[in-house]
Amino acid sequence: MxxxxxxxxxxxxxxxxxxxxxxxxxxxxxxxxxxxxxxxxxxxxxxxxxxxxxxxxxxxxxxxxxxxxxxxxxxxxxxxxxxxxxxxxxxxxxxxxxxxxxxxxxxxxxxxxxxxxxxxxxxxxxxxxxxxxxxxxxxxxxxxxxxxxxxxxxxxxxxxxxxxxxxxxxxHDLGWYQAAPVDLGQFGVPEGAFVVCSTGRNNPRKGYDFLIDAISKLPEGVEAHLVLVGDAIDNQDLKAQVSQSAHPERIHFTGFRTDAPAIAAASDVFVLPSTEREGLPRAVIEAMAYGVAPIVTNVGGMPELVEDKSSGLVVPPKNSAALSSAIELLYRDRALLEKLGQAARERIANDFxxxxxxxxxxxxxxxxxxxx
Incomplete structure (x- = not known):
């Protein structure tokens, strides 16, 4: 035929x-x-x-x-x-x-x-x-x-x-993700800072309260800044939690953005701390496509996307101590950070x-x- x-x-x-x-x-x-x-x-x-x-x-x-x-x-x-x-x-x-x-x-x-x-x-x-x-x-x-x-x-x-x-x-296709990384200084992030990014909706199951707590639990010598992208800026409970954290000046809300992937691209680590019901989150895929090392919780399809210790880190949900330890590990081990970021990018290119x-x-x- x-x-x-x-x-x-x-x-x-x-x-x-x-x-x-x-x-x-x-x-x-x-x-x-x-x-x-x-x-x-x-x-x-x-x-x-x-x-x-x-x-x-x-x-x-x-x-x-x-x-x-x-x-x-x-x-x-x-x-x-x-x-x-x-x-x-x-x-x-x-x-x-x-x-x-x-x-x-x-x-x-x-x-x-x-x-x-x-x-x-x-x-x-x-x-x-x-x-x-x-x-x-x-x-x-x-x-x-x-x-x-x-x-x-x-x-x-x-x-x-x-x-x-x-x-x-x-x-997906890596060719779709070619935007220049955003200048994070517009959100108050100091130049050269170690940046943890998270993108998502203002929903309790996204676990932002655990992520904010994880940032607060970091040892004094670990100066990581958290950038929260999305309408979580409207969550007054989260803002109150930030104000009570050890270093509120290190936590930044951007509000809704159409350039969220480019913000992730400007970051060192991408975290999605969801507590339940995730499928295959686009925000994580976009960050991985830019070669940003992901940390996700063992929820829904995320462990299928991020292979623990191979193309990122997977931690238990609702566990701010485990999240904090994972962030600290990548802060201290920049070689591992780079290795996981590159593997994450290759995983999207080859398997998704x-x-x-x-x-x-x-x-x-x-x-x-x-x-x-």
Whole structure:
């Protein structure tokens, strides 16, 4: 069979997402480039929307309000009626719920994406209109930890069949991370300081209270500065904790930033002290891509991403003493710091590359439709 006829035989895919990030956008483009017929319905306010338009991938703009969005469901149904699709791939619960209703009565395969642990239960009615719906053919988990969590859900005889679950890492490319490191002096960080960076939302499960405590526990001779990137600046409890710390002048809040990866690139260490429910955190991947040594907690998919003592350090969650010891170790051993940073960068390049995501996602579509 010729290459052209092989490409025509590949399944047609309708991808439903919101304001898709760079890895998601490049996955869609990569699938198109290897011959898949891919259309995308997504939020026109997303920063990658125009790139998808230029690649001819956007079927129509769509911003779903909730899981019961009638207008959005009608738009999906109209798109399904306009063309013969083999697979719908829904990248969030809203898209999944609306896609299942829009495709009712068809034999289209429905693929779901899951990027985080938790919030799915056989006792939760909303789970039955999304991930537990019997018409969901596959759930793509972004980490083995998420796959294991879903496989472990039980209620009497109810469970998710093993064959419905698959793990595909979200891929990246070092070429995406070329921004110049940010000047941290604008946040009050002294020139030449040893900098620990952390990026994330203002959420208790991010564990910032443990990280601030860890910085306070550092011995007097270890002068490390902490830069907290994101809306944690609005958390008054954290600010009060900082004010009571041993060296409040060494802890800096940046607020929300669009250049968070470049801030991480200017740092010596990146820490994500999450206490629960992490998937495969983009902030950690971005820091690793810049060659910044990561310290993460043994939560969710993070130990799959950061191999302890090989491409970073992994510590127990909710343990500020262990976090402090890890930071001190890298402060005192700059050779180890450099070694872990380089290994972290190589790990993203070799084991989390976007080409691998394209290949594995394409294989999944072909296995569901028996088209190759």
């Amino acid at each position: 010729s290459d052209k006829s092989e490409k025509r035989a590949l399944p047609a895919i309708l991808c439903l997402t919101d304001a898709c990030d760079r890895p998601e956008s490049e996955l869609f483009i990569g699938l198109k480039n290897v011959g898949f017929d891919v259309d995308v319905m997504c939020n026109p306010k997303g920063r990658n929307y125009q790139r998808l338009v230029e690649e001819g991938l956007v079927a129509q703009p769509m911003a779903l309000k909730n899981r019961f969005d009638k207008e959005g469901t009608a738009a999906i149904k109209a798109q399904l009626n306009s063309k013969s699709y083999d697979v719908i791939h829904a990248y969030n619960p809203r898209a999944l719920a609306c896609a299942l209703r829009a495709s009712k009565g068809t034999d289209i395969k429905v693929v779901a994406y899951r990027g985080i642990i938790g919030n799915i239960s056989f006792l939760n009615p909303e789970s039955w209109i999304t991930f537990l719906h019997p018409r969901v053919s596959k759930i793509v988990c972004v980490a083995d930890a998420i796959k294991d969590y879903l496989a472990g859900l039980r209620l009497l005889w109810l469970h998710i069949p093993h064959e419905k679950l698959t793990r595909i890492y979200k891929g 590359h976007t080409s691998q995501t394209v290949r594995e996602t394409g294989d999944l579509y072909k296995s569901l439709t028996r088209k190759n």
